Amino acid sequence: MIVRSVDRQIRGFYNSCRHRGAPVVRTPTGRGRAFRCQYHSWTYDTFGKLVGLPDERDFGNFSRCAYSLVPLQIAEFGGWVWIDQSGAASPLATVLDRGDASMAAMEQHGFSARKTFKVRSNWKAVIERLGAGDSAMEAVGGIHWCLPNSLFAVASTRSVLLAAWPLNERETEIELVLAAAPEDAGISLDSLHSDLLPLLDNIAGSGTEISGDNQQAEQLAALWSHHMGPVAQAADAI
Template sequence: MIIDHLEEPLPGSSLLPTPSGDAYTDPEIFGTEQTEIFEKMWNCVLRADALPAPGHWQKATIGREEIIVVHTRKAGIQAYFNVCAHRGMRVCTAESGKNKTLQCGYHAWTYALEGDLVAAPNLTSMPDVDRKEYGLKPVHVRQWLGYVWVCLAEEPPDFEQEVLGEVRTRFGEVESIDNYGIENLKLGETKTYDVAANWKLIIENFMECYHCATIHPELTEVIPEFADGLASQRKNGEVHGSNFGEEIQGFTVDGTASGVAELPAIAPDQDRKYFAITVKPQVFINTVPDHVIIHRTFPVSESRTVVECDWLFLPEVVEHVQAGELDISKSVELFHRVNQQDFQACELTQPSMSSAAYASGGALVPSEHHIQEFHSWWYQRLGLQAPLPAASGSEKVA
């Protein structure tokens, strides 16, 4: 694996370098990312309330692995590799379902919701078979913010430090994420985007607002300071609450009032403000006074990423929406347009990653310098060396 990396800053400028183009196109690099990032870290996979009762299950893909997330009878929500212990066939072949047990369709090996092997042809004639050892292989599970988070590693990283620590540190003592009560909110709308772009382009796009004045007219109307190119996310983990415009009544596509009740516990410093953070490797959290938007990214290949976006509101708001008594479409439409605009930009960027003109990478302007923290993290996760000293020029780093 070869990565070009320029010294920093670029000569005679305030620009900082990005990774080289092949970081976004090389299947070998993508495979290493799957192994060293997505298959070793905590990933947010689905809403816990998508599995409301025992027997409900849903598949998810993390890295190169497919897993089953299931609501068990005895142990709450658990997750397993979707691999039969007998001959390896997928146990669950539909995307989701509800069953009393989980049965492989090849030789009818049958598993309890808790993962143990409970039945198979002629199993009674094999009393030496350990039902737990030959059960489904478990995956580490945590619940937070009303979502199910999983880690495929045998020894998962500390959730408190890697996930909760990052979020709470970035929100600070006053701008606490806990004030939004996200775990108690309900799903008002969800949309899935199939983006023909590398996952890192999507992360980088989300972290900066240098592009906002160019492609986000609705967003900069609601939050005028975004037109200046400064994002809510800043260098050294600082998160800045971005103010609504003086005449703006709500975080809606036209800036009018949403008609939706505000979240009751937000602090005064969170009112009429938008906050955004990235939880590496694949979650974006956006908060406004009356709802929360959460993106989950799932890399499929070096040039394709699926993004699932949820709009979360108070339970009573969702009840009124379902009864046809309340319309949240203006709230949803604002960030839906932002998503479409962002993902189109990423898709138009992806082909250039393989161009000779981008072989050595691009540049970050000062308002994007915080993205270098993401790049440094990426180099470290992949076991790549730090940038070379200035005298070495643009030599290769293996």
């Protein structure tokens, strides 16, 4: 669970009550000053501290401080929230190459838009075929990552995440998230969505993996190139 606390800082926690492990939050988004587990009403504030529980005296020598939500290492950069679930990653500032022109430009990006749509395909098929498209993105330039369930690309004035999430065995939700520099703040995801939908439907239904030497790879590279705008500097994936 990701929270912006009253001090305006973003914090992340495992969504698991410290009492019996039940989810503390059960809705995708929302607002609130505290989070109450529905199981036994243990309540946490937005800093992750345990602030209330029924019949506390029955627990004997009990310290609330020892039962705060388990935190995640989290950072903000370029309009995105970066999360380390392992607890072993180096600080984000030491991982990102801010000397690269695309990374330097990304410091000016802020969240701009989010859009979701469905593809009639098993999510694994979408991921396998898009995941193999990392080589296709090399033609676009800029910085890009191929993550387990998504593609992430950075150019000089915008950065885009394309992620796939399973809905059921036959349907996949595609999520598009855009961060942009101030001059691109009004940009819409509608045209990117319109171009992506037939391509993803084609990929999902064709049974053909994207690779560097087929038409779908060329389409994907051309699509990214068109929608990402000018690239500050070509760079290898990090």
